[in-house]
Amino acid sequence: MGTILFFQESEWYLINLIKKLWYYGLNFLRKYMWAEDLMDKFMRIYRYQKFDYSFSTTESLLYAMGGDDFTSMLNMTIDEVMQKSGFTKKFIDDMVVPAMRFNYGQGVDVNGFVGAISYAWTDSGLWAVAGGNKLVCSGLLHAAKAQLIQGTVTSVQEKVHSTKPGNTVKLYEISYVTDKGPGLDLYDIVVIATPLNKNLGNIEFVGFDPPIEALYGPYQQMVVTFVHGRINTSYFGCSKPCHFPLSDVLTTYNPKLFIHSISAVSPANPVPESDTSKASGLRVWKIFSPEVLTDEQLHQLFESYDAVKVRNWLAYPRYSPPEKIPPIELHRSIYYVDGIEWAASAIEMCVIAAKNVALLSHHQWYGKNDHIDQQDLAERLKSEL
Ligand SMILES: Cc1cc2nc3c(=O)[nH]c(=O)nc-3n(C[C@H](O)[C@H](O)[C@H](O)COP(=O)(O)OP(=O)(O)OC[C@H]3O[C@@H](n4cnc5c(N)ncnc54)[C@H](O)[C@@H]3O)c2cc1C
Numbered sequence: 286m287g288t289i290l291f292f293q294e295s296e297w298y299l300i301n302l303i304k305k306l307w308y309y310g311l312n313f314l315r316k317y318m319w320a321e322d323l324m325d326k327f328m329r330i331y332r333y334q335k336f337d338y339s340f341s342t343t344e345s346l347l348y349a350m351g352g353d354d355f356t357s358m359l360n361m362t363i364d365e366v367m368q369k370s371g372f373t374k375k376f377i378d379d380m381v382v383p384a385m386r387f388n389y390g391q392g393v394d395v396n397g398f399v400g401a402i403s404y405a406w407t408d409s410g411l412w413a414v415a416g417g418n419k420l421v422c423s424g425l426l427h428a429a430k431a432q433l434i435q436g437t438v439t440s441v442q443e444k445v446h447s448t449k450p451g452n453t454v455k456l457y458e459i460s461y462v463t464d465k466g467p468g469l470d471l472y473d474i475v476v477i478a479t480p481l482n483k484n485l486g487n488i489e490f491v492g493f494d495p496p497i498e499a500l501y502g503p504y505q506q507m508v509v510t511f512v513h514g515r516i517n518t519s520y521f522g523c524s525k526p527c528h529f530p531l532s533d534v535l536t537t538y539n540p541k542l543f544i545h546s547i548s549a550v551s552p553a554n555p556v557p558e559s560d561t562s563k564a565s566g567l568r569v570w571k572i573f574s575p576e577v578l579t580d581e582q583l584h585q586l587f588e589s590y591d592a593v594k595v596r597n598w599l600a601y602p603r604y605s606p607p608e609k610i611p612p613i614e615l616h617r618s619i620y621y622v623d624g625i626e627w628a629a630s631a632i633e634m635c636v637i638a639a640k641n642v643a644l645l646s647h648h649q650w651y652g653k654n655d656h657i658d659q660q661d662l663a664e665r666l667k668s669e670l
Contacts, residue, residue: 320405339644363400383535436463514590
């Protein structure tokens with residue numbers, strides 16, 4: 286790719302089916318069965334959590350979901366996993382590489398687990414929250430009746446406090462900064478729910494042995510550029526007049542390419558396109574790229590544009606199997622949610638990890654060890670309603 290679109294989806298189901306069979310034989314059927322098996326195992330976690338079971342490591346959580354099939358994928362690339370499952374190299378290069386570039390800005394050398402779950406979910410349809418994802422957070426805070434201190438945590442330190450004469454208790458002192466200035470509070474349990482890296486989180490763990498900072502791994506930069514403009518279809522191999530509506534273009538590996546993907550953005554509640562907007566061809570486009578796009582590159586992608594917004598992220602772990610997954614328990618009663626992103630970075634994974642930490646911390650606090658790291662849950666819960 287770079288100048289040609291080598292596989293274009295049609296709006297017609299039958300035409301798509303014939304094209305897929307023609308180019309890729311039975312690979313898509315294989316993918317369907319492979320993804321079904323993966324999802325069946327993945328969905329087990331919701332049943333375990335419904336019955337309040339928790340796990341003290343990400344590896345034991347994955348093992349409870351899918352046994353060795355899941356944990357072994359952390360030590361292989363998605364390329365190796367899919368080749369072992371019988372997919373052809375052409376299918377992997379044409380279909381899986383673009384999905385990995387789109388999802389993680391990386392290639393098929395990412396670990397097999399993140400590759401598999403992100404690729405298996407490519408057909409399942411995406412949901413959007415009208416008003417923005419931030420409403421999920423404010424809704425949850427409201428429902429939990431949580432007391433929120435709106436600020437930035439700067440450090441965590443263990444402190445020994447005397448209660449009665451002769452009695453001591455270990456607590457964590459959290460230092461933070463709010464609009465009103467610095468503050469500190471003492472807590473029994475601390476949950477870190479942001480990725481930790483030297484450029485992310487920026488929380489100092491004071492006086493811990495071994496040092497918690499040693500767990501940090503590198504994150505992958507991803508630049509997101511939103512452009513309101515008219516796309517240059519001929520750059521994408523569709524000469525003018527271009528007779529099909531370009532809405533998502535994914536890319537295969539090509540060192541000369543400066544974008545990972547470009548997609549038209551639609552509002553959560555679609556508004557009917559007016560005749561004027563149809564005629565003008567103006568839309569909002571979202572581009573993923575490894576570096577900030579230059580004016581020259583934007584002019585290659587667009588015939589014209591009138592607004593550009595750029596956001597640079599340290600977005601996801603830079604995967605490199607065999608993967609070393611950070612612990613969930615960073616120290617006694619300090620829990621880390623986002624370590625699961627080293628198995629697979631996705632909102633759903635972090636939600637599962639957050640619920641796991643809530644259950645685990647509760648069970649450890651109350652000594653309910655029969656709900657931690659239990660074996661054969663899939664079998665044991667079969668008979669439960
Ligand atoms: C560009 C991009 C696209 C993505 N696309 C998808 C997608 O399509 N689907 C998907 O499932 N996932 C996607 N992800 C991944 C997804 O966003 C993450 O997995 C998810 O946001 C992790 O949720 P979290 O709440 O654990 O952490 P975050 O969403 O990172 O939230 C952490 C919060 O902690 C705050 N914080 C950080 N440091 C401190 C501090 N010291 N004190 C106080 N607060 C602090 C941050 O400001 C932030 O609000 C994408 C990520 C990026 C960057």
